Amino acid sequence: MIYDVIIIGGGVTGCSIARTLSKYDLNICVIEKEAEIASGTTKGNSGVVHAGYAAQREYTKRYLCIKGNKLYTQAAKELNFPFERIGSFVVAIEDNQIKELEEERKKGTEDGIPGLELILDKKKIKEMEPNLTDDVVGVLHAPSAGLVSPYELSFALAENAAINGVKFFRNNEVVKIKHQDYTFTVRTYHGEFQTRNLINAAGLHAARISKMLGLDYFSIMPRKGEYVLFDRNAIHLNKILFPMPTKVSKGILVCPTLHGNTFAGPNAQNITDREDISTTTAGLKEILDGGRKLVPNLPLRSSIRNFAGLRAVPDTYDFIIDNTDIYGFINVAGILSPGLTATFAIAEKVVEFLELLGVELNVRDDYNPIRPKPERFKDFTKEVLDKKIQEDPRWGRIICRCETIPEKEIIDAIHAPVGANTVDGIKFRCRPGMGRCQGGFCRPRVIEILSREMNKPYEEITKRGEDTNILIGRTKDIALKEISRGVSKE
């Protein structure tokens, strides 16, 4: 079979394109190299939906960000992913920074960012965000900025795309692409896929994919950002807090999460290894020092996890969204910040390109834009909860005690369209292992459920795909092997 469109990359960009295209009567598939979608740059993202003032006017990303921000309202309604417009502050701590903020406000307002406001009344600022440093002299308040969970957004997009007919092939790393007779043949370790139109949304690997077709006009640099996550009881912020931006980055922010935690980060470190999500002592110190400039009482003792994410930074420092010289091959590369915000605008741009390529875009009769909200134990009232457990006792068996996740949510995550097949996949979908104990209690139980639902032995259950098995075998196995070896030596 020849697909109409193949998307390489199951990050938020690929999923968003897939979902937008799933509206049309097309045969589409997404090819992802990891065991789960949203495993690359999407996973280690701040989850901030930016207002759009930060990127300078010469960049496409500025305009796609401003547009993308607006598209979130409708998308969140349809797809039911966690999203809240809580607003952001850019924090000035020196008087001479105020002018800069006013400049941003003026330009941003001209470009259509709603509600931008410069606040100089310190009392008012502290009322809005009591944890902010006393050194604040003024803030740029952007009420349209918000928080989204990037991976939950991706899961919602993928699920909705899948029920509208998009196929997802995970564990399929692209090794070769051939282009002949207006057909692309994409080879992975596990198979071959053919398509008329090929979209490269391979994130950090986008330049490599483009090169497979001989297009070598950009490069992607991995830039690492480290984060520190704090326990939800430790501190509570109302606003996303940015320092004054520097040339390379928006700086280390301190930000609440949708789940009530707080994080600080990211720093910015150019690296060479595209999979290096290691964290460093110096980096963590940098984050805590940076974070404390905004929130002096950041509770170090309550940090529950540190992690790093990678941004796919193109040499142009701007999004590379091109209908390339190869007919039918579209690059969607270098989607660095504010790529998450721009994601719906980027997908619309791809639709325009496909139209230009002459792809017939007829809306499917059975298109369903709604992805129902996953049912969550925590959202139920006591009455509903009782009813739910009576209907399905698996609601009553709590697997993760830190986050109160019942067996039913985990089973739903496994059997959802494009569902979880690894321990991390479950963790990112419904949070067991995200809490204070970081899986200490629930991991054996999650393995038990995965093993049962996927009909696989314990040893084959992985953390996040090939070579990340959690258990190596039954007890006595090693000892018995040693003994038999000893005997044969004699």
Next chain:
Amino acid sequence: MKKYSVDVAVIGGGSAGLAAAIVVKKSNLNVLILERDKELGGITLQCIHNGFGLHEFEEELTGPEYVQRFINQAIELDLAYKLDTMVIEITSDKVIYAVNNKEGLIEIKTKAIILAMGCREKTRGAINIPGFRPAGIYTAGQAQRFVNIEGYLPGRSYVILGSGDIGMIIARRLTWEGCQVKAVVEIQPYVSGLIRNEVQCLEDYGIPLITSYTVTKIHGKDRVQGVTISKVDRNFDRVIGSEKFIECDTLLLSVGLIPENELTREAGAEISEMGGPVVDNNLETTMEGVFACGNVLQVHDLVDLVTAEAKRAGLNAVDYIKNRYDKKIERKEIINCIAGENVNYVKPDLINQSDLSKDVIFTFRVKRPDRRLLIQFKDDKNRIIYKRKRSYVIPSEMLEIKLNLNEFNIDSNIKSIEIEVIPRPEVLIEED
């Protein structure tokens, strides 16, 4: 929604919960244990090594043997319990909401509650080790569960970070399984678990204990391939140039335990800085009629000590129901107990003035090891109430002192008692 009404609900059916519930049941009150796991016994069930019961039964038992004695007693007494039952809320008027897969949501009205939820292990995030996020990193307790309960091995060659008791015990257990434990790495200059475990679990098996070192990097992308350890100085800053690489496929963390008090906090009880609830000399939290015992209150060295504490909590809950429940007795003036020099924490946090005629059991830990010491109790005017000599102290050993404060002619207006562990002045020459 199913509704119940009991005299005492005990949250947690491990060693603490069982001992407390049995005491209550024997006083002919109506008691119910709520256990979130599928069987009674708690974490002691996965501690299949011996060394339990020396205080309580004067014989040496394994963990499961020890706790089974309590389970048997509970069954003989026809003690009520619910398994697979997770408490999701405790209200300020002591109503408990819990769920299980048989009854759905249940509401339990209580006169008194005993908190016995135990503790959890600290994890990697809390100690911020840099490196990748490969498979092969577990807490020691998790590994213990995999090996002893599930019957699976998490890896072949191990480095264990932290010389907590569980870490040392699992090191021996894994060695028996034919696995290789390359080293136990401890950031402090001394072992953090009990000396007997250092001897019996590490020395006897030739497992190196590397003190004043910590893991500074984890190698491997998919699976752990090794760790870098570095020497640390007095301030725990790493000494540049001291890095050593150790090849292993699994890193276990045994970096300490913290009381599990999310429910307690949400219920509105005050939590002390070390993580356990604030309790008075009756083990009663700042919520009237809500008691705490076992590792949810403070992390104990030995399960026998948990049992003893739990029995006290049970008796105090009984006393509360019989003498104070529904009587609106105002809390009398209280005395704060303060951790002074080289003391990490003290339980109880508070003493009721009205209880001064009773024995008060003080439990506390020191911050660092030391020798030739004086343990002193001072009041808020710096007057010494009580002192005792001690030849050595180590953080891994919980200290316990039972005092009847009335015997020491203390000022009736004192607001606080401070406990300090200080070097013994040279003039005192007799040894204890």
